[in-house]
Amino acid sequence: MFLTYLERELRRRSKQALVIAVGLGIGIGLVVTVSSASAGVKDAQTKVLHSLYGVGTDATVTQAPSASGFGPQQFGFGGPRPTPGGSFSSTHIRRVPDLVPLRQSRVSQIARLDDVNAATGSLSLTETSVSGTLPDFASGGAPVGAQASGGSGGFHVNVSSTSLVGVEPSSTGVGPLSPGNITKGHYFTTPDQNAHVAIVTTSYASQHNLKVGSTLSLNGTAFQIIGLASIPSSTTDVYLPLNQAQSLAGMSKQVTTIYVSVNSAANVAHVQSEIQKLLPKATVTTTANLAKEVTGSLASATQLVTDLGKWLAVTVLLVAFLIAALFMLTTVSRRVREFGTLKAIGWRTRRIVEQVVGEGLVQGLAGAVLGAILGIVGTEAVSAFAPTLTATVGPSFATSGASAFRTAGGFGGGFANRFANGASRPAGFAARFNNLSHTVLVHLGTSLQGGTLGIAIGLALLGGLLAGAVGSWRAARMRPAEALRQVG
């Protein structure tokens, strides 16, 4: 009787039931599409962040220099003081100055924390070469404070820097470089930690005419190139086994960045605070922090999806709920005689409420099915028609970041290579973007999650239930004596 009655009633007002179901369906479809797009955008962001940041990395640990402890670093010319008119050349390998070294033992300490999958340390170094000719003051005057670029009177300065990163050969799942990045040659093997080997990025290789098997001289040591790596947004030029990097810089058992992989995204915040306890002075940066630094159309898409899309979906869903509830209310109000009669012949109010709620639920179910279909179609459509997005780590960031160095002229103290302190930014991140702004192209692939579908179907049922509840609230309040009133 329950089903027969329900089916007949919905059939009688099939148009209205259809409107309710379609309304709920559109609302649900939008919710599914928007959350799929949102998940897609998040995936894209994660992809971007990982490519910018390191494979499988959920957090990095770095320590910025304290304001007093680390002023601008000076480097002088090694070797004999050059004479006016003469040429000079100097090469130094130093750690990236805005990263305070951490003890390597911290890496294993962090790796032992709960919920941490793996941790690895890396050492970021910069090889800076300065070469040029000094002007002859006797003939050319004294251009005190001459800019490095402006060479009056034969004053030429070439400053070039190569970014070096030491990585642990045994850590392949987390860190700035992974076997997946290797396009030619091979990744470091564990015995490589004691070998003079290097992996260079493809862009650095093409700039310097290097290939697998070539050698690269770093501070006078020849390193054999065993692989080429492609990391779209990386600013690193050369990767070395950590041991080798440490000995080049004279920084044994020290690292500048610790990459941490956490077992679940939900635990990242918890791990972050655990690391913070272990290293109170360190900066622990998670991908969530970094997402804020990304600009470009990916960021706009994120904004669009999270702001406009969410509001649109919520609004449509609410309107659908409202329509469903109002329709149900009018329908039930028109059935005063019917429900009054049922009460008069002994139907319990609860039984009538069940009937009305059942009607609402079936409409909700129809809305859910329709919404799921629309959602899947919408998701596919976004996937198919979405443009390729760009993600940019903004130039404002790069210039205020790590190595927008200024070269000041001056003879007494030599050249001062002043690094702007990126303390206000995640230092490890800054260190990786020390030249220019970086743009990565990403395709926005939506990702439909089962959970989302489940929630959406639940929402549609909730809408139906709500409509049923509103209707049955009205039905329950009807007096059975209404059945005997002539009009109605």
Added chain:
Amino acid sequence: MQDAARLHATREAPMYRLREVSKQFVAHGRTISALNHVSMDIFPGEFLAVQGPTGQGKTTLLTLLGALDRPDTGEVLYQGRDLSKLSDEALTELRARDIGFVFQTFNLIATLNAQENVEAALVPLDIDARDREERASEALAAMGLSSRAQHLPMELSGGQQQRVAIARAIVKEPQVLLADEPTGNLDEETRAEILDVLMALWRERGITLVIVTHDSSVARQASRVVTIRNGMVFAKHDLTARS
């Protein structure tokens, strides 16, 4: 020939005993006294016709007898139980088991066919589906409507609809059958047909029958007729149609 009402009065307790029953309605700021201090008894097996001009309280009286509503003051005793003191659940239970209702406008559920409309009366009784079907078929057969069991109300004539409604009222074998102008929406011929059906039920099943009617032919068949004016009940006849 015996006076049925008096017979019951001497042998049995009344089925209904109304004492000083009043019922008021407030509509648009005006208070309407639909029933004024009504006291009367209705005996088991009686056929009571309630007459009176429109708007005088006939339907109101029927809603109180049918446990659809409670009086404002006074008592409505049904088989010794005061309906004004029973809970909603108890009243619902009473309607489900003891009372059959027939309406002027038939009040069939438009989406359900004749068979299902009759079955609807058995829904509150928790009878299994097969039993329900069987009993509903029997009730329809008794009304001569077996061939129309699958018809929707709109596919039936007024007289047929009312017979379905009567089948729905009697399928649970109630103690009392209450009918509010059951012939009011029917033509002359069909009226007689429906009246015959009701008379037959009363005679054959010993059911207590209360019919509100303007129809003098109905009143003529009744064992007792009362008239309602201004919410007050006056005895009119005291005769029996039962032989």
